[in-house]
Amino acid sequence: MHWWQCNSGPVQFLNATPYDSTGTKYEYPIHLSKPIVVKTQIINPKNTYVKPALRNTVNLWKYGGWAGCTWSSIPTLGLLKDLSACDHGVPCPVRPGNQELDVVIDFTQFEQIISLLKDNQPYQLEYMLHDNTSGDDACMMVQAWAFLQ
Template identity: 90%
Template sequence: MLLRCLILSVLAIVASSFVLPSNLDNCAPPNGTDHQMHWWQCSNGPVQFLNATPYDSTGTKYEYPIHLSKPIVVKTQINNPTNTYVKPNLRNTVNLWKYGGWSGCTWTSIPTLGLLKDLSACDHGVPCPVKPGNQELDVTIDFTQFEQIINLLKDNQPYQLEYMLHDNQSGDDSCMMVQAWAYLQ
């Protein structure tokens, strides 16, 4: 408990120094994020992402801009040519960036102090097992359990998210980078 309080205190200090300032007045929305989510694959596979579309927490209604204070279902179309990925071997790490601020119209990393690193992917939004084949994979991204990170973010802003998967058994890596306009309320 003491360690958690220390981490939250350090996170708050870092946030007040680096994360919260944002000046988007002179910055055009990056990559058209004011109208649609922008994504790309950031790894060589073997799993290939073919599409990614944001939905509300029920997975039934297209939703954009996204709402980071609620679970988001990202319907991805993937091609998994090789292995079946299962718990506890499938792990995920999420990195975040904000746009604009003191450094101008650029992406600036948001420190998460390891809270989003090496999590069980099957327990944090990936429906396991992930079997080989071409398929829709509905991945849930849920920051509500990480309120200390949500509290660092500003409403009505563009954010960049790197969603990395690693399978400890096969050594396979997969990565998707997403840029999206986000609300917190």
Template identity: 35%
Template structure:
């Protein structure tokens, strides 16, 4: 009888727990577009070290560099703002992405000042976006190390219209 309860408890524990790294984030960076202005598209997104070499898992305790293959056939964007949203993977009975409160620290950032070379001209080509997470150590130190995170980067023009939105799921180191 005790063996049956032990087996039942083991099966329940397996069925109720979350995968440590969903969607293969233990070994690969995943991204997709969540919106864009007409004529703006991205064909590749890769986390890289400052020298351009691949970086995985990503490090959130340092500035994050993202190589992006961008096409802008819309217009020149002279001013862009950036909103960053962060989720962590967790749950017991229901696994899922839970938003991490950042208390406005990662909202309405001047993307041209901190991460992009502006104006963002028309045409296509690779660009490297720098996200200065090292400035936000107060938030980063609270995050679990070596864990899956989902990030949303939303660039908006001077009128508040979305120029490009990117979602990414990644394994991240915070220490």
């Protein structure tokens, strides 16, 4: 899995590792038809993030296709936009400090999106967090090979 931070902070991602839905077994390629636990190491320098202010948005891309060797956006039909992060995989509250943050990414409740994906393919995922109280943003981009079955 290849990942990078896609904004300048203030929250900094130091590491991201995919695990199975139990969070105990390293898993790669990832399985998008099951919940994934991504163990991240972060530095949160100043604010505590809580429900309902902490929001998340996920964007997806597929690689290749008729456009050639490029990433093409996959429509998420607005289903993954401005969700309550604390209700969709982020363990809240997120307090200041250097810490492991185990984020659950679960597309199983979004069958409309899963049906647009193909098994055994590379995907790119942009995971964005926004805190409505402080205005803080955090963003991680991930490229991974994924199975659906």
